[in-house]
Amino acid sequence: MDIVTGNIGWIEVVCGPMFSGKSEELIRRLRRAKIARKRVQVFKPVLDDRYSADEIVSHSDCRMPSQVIKDAREVLTLLDWRTQVIGFDEANFLGPNLVEIAQQLADSGKQVLIAGLDTDYLGRPFPPMPELLSLAESITKTLAICMRCGNPAKHTQRLVESEELIVVGATGMYEARCRRCFEPGIPKQEYLEFAKPGRDRHSV
Ligand code: ADP
Numbered sequence: 001m002d003i004v005t006g007n008i009g010w011i012e013v014v015c016g017p018m019f020s021g022k023s024e025e026l027i028r029r030l031r032r033a034k035i036a037r038k039r040v041q042v043f044k045p046v047l048d049d050r051y052s053a054d055e056i057v058s059h060s061d062c063r064m065p066s067q068v069i070k071d072a073r074e075v076l077t078l079l080d081w082r083t084q085v086i087g088f089d090e091a092n093f094l095g096p097n098l099v100e101i102a103q104q105l106a107d108s109g110k111q112v113l114i115a116g117l118d119t120d121y122l123g124r125p126f127p128p129m130p131e132l133l134s135l136a137e138s139i140t141k142t143l144a145i146c147m148r149c150g151n152p153a154k155h156t157q158r159l160v161e162s163e164e165l166i167v168v169g170a171t172g173m174y175e176a177r178c179r180r181c182f183e184p185g186i187p188k189q190e191y192l193e194f195a196k197p198g199r200d201r202h203s204v
Pocket residue numbers: 016017018019020021022023024025057058059060143144145146147176
């Protein structure tokens with residue numbers, strides 16, 4: 001859902017697992033804002049350098065120019081205060097300060113559009129998304145397709161072993177899974193489709 005009125009600020013959040021279309025949806029909304037001749041700025045975290053340093057890019061190759069930040073607070077120095085619409089992709093990697101910054105921007109009349117993972121690889125709420133959801137005017141939860149059974153998928157399944165909360169996606173590291181097929185932690189080796197020789201690797 002797009003909020004269509006002008007003038008006042010607000011926060012819109014798009015959340016869900018990897019591959020659920022969060023970046024596509026964020027880009028679609030930002031494009032519409034540009035069509036409405038609004039001034040737009042887009043930010044993404046520095047660690048998401050999978051595809052491009054100065055663009056947000058979806059898995060379906062939608063693209064939009066963006067600025068890279070380490071922490072949400074950097075927006076305050078990078079923001080052109082004439083900007084009316086501010087997009088954040090991969091917001092779950094922007095740290096707890098995003099909550100205060102998003103509120104501050106919305107309170108000062110900006111339209112804040114935020115996309116991010118709502119749960120981590122163990123299925124736990126991924127800060128600061130839960131807090132943003134409770135403060136937002138609009139929330140959209142996107143679902144992917146379960147790579148095991150084809151049902152709607154709300155989980156991001158990690159396919160490689162690591163104790164780290166954040167392993168930035170590269171080839172074959174994650175896939176979408178439904179509630180039934182999700183295995184918190186690492187699935188058993190014999191289930192790892194991507195590890196079978198000769199199989200085309202799924203690009204993340
Ligand atoms: P997100 O930002 O949520 O990771 P993207 O917007 O980058 O998602 O990519 C969504 C696109 O990914 C879909 O339109 C589709 O082309 C592709 N895709 C790949 N795997 C899946 C999957 N398991 N379920 C749904 N879409 C998938």
